[in-house]
Amino acid sequence: MQKAATKNQQFELEEVTITGNEEISPGVHLISWMRICDFSPGQVVKIAADPMIAPRIYSICSGNDEPEIRVLFNVKEDGLLTPWLAGVIPGMKIWVSKPYGSFKDDKKPAWWIATGTGIAPFYSMFRSGIADNKILIHGVRKLDQFYFEDELEWAMGDRYVRCCSQEQSCNVFPGRVNKYLEEIKELPTDINYYLCGKAIMVVEVRDLLISRGIPYENILAEIYF
Template sequence: MQAALHQVLAVRPLSPLAYLLRLERGALEFQPGQYVRLALPGLPAQREYSVYSAPGEPFLELLIREMTGGLLSPRLRRCRPGEALEVEGPFGEFLLREDDPGGTFLFVATGTGIAPFHCFARSYPGLDYLLLHGVARSAELYGAADFDAGRILPCLSREQVGREQGAAFEGRVTDFLRAHPPAAERLFYLCGGCDMIYEIFAILRRRGVPAERIFAEVYF
């Protein structure tokens, strides 16, 4: 698959380290949950990012966390409108099984692993889901306002939960699932670091959830 050039439309900071990169959509077609491979012309570094925007939107958005000492993410943050980036894809099979008779979904994300779930929520109005978003602090709750009220539960591992934060859980997503075991008939989608995914997979299997009802996308 050959990379195509897409012009930068905007870079919007979300936190001291995370930002949204908006590109021209061009002729790119993708399914919710897929990712693209991104590069700067002339640089050897390539990185893969799940698509944050929905297929029905006229632009392409990617949620990126700047990695200290990284070869690409710090440079992408400094992009200016009109600058061209190489986009290859789409790739991936982290797709929603919306016709499953179970009918309800539990999404679990850590950090920027929320990106494909943001795409799901914007692509499928009326979707019956609950999203657990695990972050260290509330400042890292990217795009929480874009989800339906009552559909997202922040899990804050390094910040006390106060009244001003509304509905939130103090602890990791794994702590929440141990304290509040989910119904085994749900479909489970996990996106984030491999340690979190392995741990939640084990929790769900002990609860009797069949392996074929658990889908995962690992962020490195």
């Protein structure tokens, strides 16, 4: 396991070496580096290109027993970090924090609800072996944004639900995640619901779940900005 050579005390970041950068969909990248410590699936890391600039936060997108940590992100043209991060190549250095955060699941039944790159923490949970009794609902605008869909569909079958709002295909629900949930007659009220995506989705789905009798404390959220 690779150890960081230097450390930035201001933001508690350590220097790591990029091992891979794959564009898995137009404008969406998956970068990796060797894991320097253990983590729980669902946790996040801070990333910076320069140790003196405030870092950005990203969910880990790899299993907790894999040798590398991976992070999934979409490039924002006006972003301070992602345009540069999209161009990194193996051997280049970035600065990262140790994993942290409380958005964690266990092996109890639960529903995972994501939009866009919000699939990342759930894919980490899936790769960590805790998906057997979960339902994963992923909402996107276009069909090429169902990241990791072949692997997820093969492993989870009918428990992997895809919702697409702007394009249609067989076995894909035509509409947003909200609409899919509204059409379900009864939602289980004795399990946890994990939400990850942009704030508007999290707020709307949380309100919908509460209106359907899901206790507030059973809803856990991670908001992407």
